Amino acid sequence: MYNLEFKEGRPLDLIGIGRLCIDLNADQFNRPMEETKSFTKYVGGSPANITIGASRLGLKPGFIGKVSDDQMGRFIVDYLKGDNIDTTNIAVDHTGAVTGLAFTEIKSPEDCSILMYRDNVADLKLSTDDVSEDYIKNAKALHISGTALAASPSREAVFLALEYARKHEVVVIFDIDYRPYTWNNDKETATYYNLAAEKCDVIIGTRDEFDMMEQFEKEKKSDEETASKWFSHNAEIVVIKHGAKGSFAYTKDGNSHTSGTFKTKVLKTFGAGDSYASAFIYGLFQHWDLSKAMEYGSASAAIVISRHSCSDAMPTTKEIDDFKAKAERQEIS
Numbered sequence: 001m002y003n004l005e006f007k008e009g010r011p012l013d014l015i016g017i018g019r020l021c022i023d024l025n026a027d028q029f030n031r032p033m034e035e036t037k038s039f040t041k042y043v044g045g046s047p048a049n050i051t052i053g054a055s056r057l058g059l060k061p062g063f064i065g066k067v068s069d070d071q072m073g074r075f076i077v078d079y080l081k082g083d084n085i086d087t088t089n090i091a092v093d094h095t096g097a098v099t100g101l102a103f104t105e106i107k108s109p110e111d112c113s114i115l116m117y118r119d120n121v122a123d124l125k126l127s128t129d130d131v132s133e134d135y136i137k138n139a140k141a142l143h144i145s146g147t148a149l150a151a152s153p154s155r156e157a158v159f160l161a162l163e164y165a166r167k168h169e170v171v172v173i174f175d176i177d178y179r180p181y182t183w184n185n186d187k188e189t190a191t192y193y194n195l196a197a198e199k200c201d202v203i204i205g206t207r208d209e210f211d212m213m214e215q216f217e218k219e220k221k222s223d224e225e226t227a228s229k230w231f232s233h234n235a236e237i238v239v240i241k242h243g244a245k246g247s248f249a250y251t252k253d254g255n256s257h258t259s260g261t262f263k264t265k266v267l268k269t270f271g272a273g274d275s276y277a278s279a280f281i282y283g284l285f286q287h288w289d290l291s292k293a294m295e296y297g298s299a300s301a302a303i304v305i306s307r308h309s310c311s312d313a314m315p316t317t318k319e320i321d322d323f324k325a326k327a328e329r330q331e332i333s
């Protein structure tokens, strides 16, 4: 098992911090974006998606972020409010910054990519002035996303949130969420990711993301070696995702768990990680065995990758339970 203490009685379950952007998902898929004529607008941004997913499952989330002072910023805040997410700590930028756009290309179910417009985005203008200690101390968990570390002042805002979380025994969950287009170079990325990961209780990432973080190491690490590195800091749980092959989780007490996937009709692959994370985190809040939490994450991911969006597609517990009852499992390969 794992030793995570969610402080009961606090009004918020989970606070997300970082990117609030807009997904523009191609309406005409199974073709390159050059041939796309129209897009559908959704709220996007990995931490936003995970927070929305957690809310759909019945957790009480809040968010610390910054939006643009325009229709897109207002669309995002209104959407989060509509999903019962506390938005009192989402600041509005007044420097003329814009909302990040993620154009998604679905060439085939297996060949999807994201074209990111991220110049002068409001989410990276989140500053330490926007981070409230009182807000964080009233939450059971803080979920941070790696891309919020990509530039100042957002970077310092996240590290301050981490300090407040550790001071007030708020469980910290780090979804690595490595998006190369937001960073200057891999060495800078690894430096900040490692500094943040040292302060986190739960670390979730793909094998490739951990490899990026471990680029300064002499040799490539196995999943077990990766996990044990973080147990020497504050980690209680390390989850390593392997795409369609499934996922592996390790706990500080030396136990490990694997989860296969669920057979699904894949429309697009992105959104798998965010939906997996939100449902996995929900499982931690239920104090489930890790295998059950991972299976819930896998089922949520299988649902979301069969749908057009990420945020809109986030399922409820009933949807996941119904899906699991009918779906065919694919054991870890």
Ligand SMILES: Nc1ncnc2c1ncn2[C@@H]1O[C@H](COP(=O)(O)OP(=O)(O)OP(=O)(O)O)[C@@H](O)[C@H]1O
Pocket (backbone or CB within 6 Å): 206, 241, 242, 243, 244, 245, 246, 247, 260, 261, 262, 263, 264, 266, 269, 270, 271, 272, 273, 274, 276, 297, 298, 299, 301, 302, 305
């Ligand atoms: N093709 C698939 N079929 C079924 N389940 C899948 C498939 N791809 C991913 N999953 C599920 O989603 C989980 C997370 O996927 P993945 O490892 O690709 O994370 P990720 O790279 O963070 O996702 P994203 O593409 O959203 O960034 C996997 O552990 C698995 O349970």
Ligand SMILES: O=C(O)C[C@@H](O)[C@H](O)C(=O)CO
Pocket (backbone or CB within 6 Å): 019, 021, 022, 023, 043, 044, 045, 046, 047, 049, 102, 114, 270, 271, 272, 273, 274, 310, 311
């Ligand atoms: O996180 C991003 O900026 C892109 C997301 O908005 C998009 O929904 C996605 O890639 C989810 O994994």
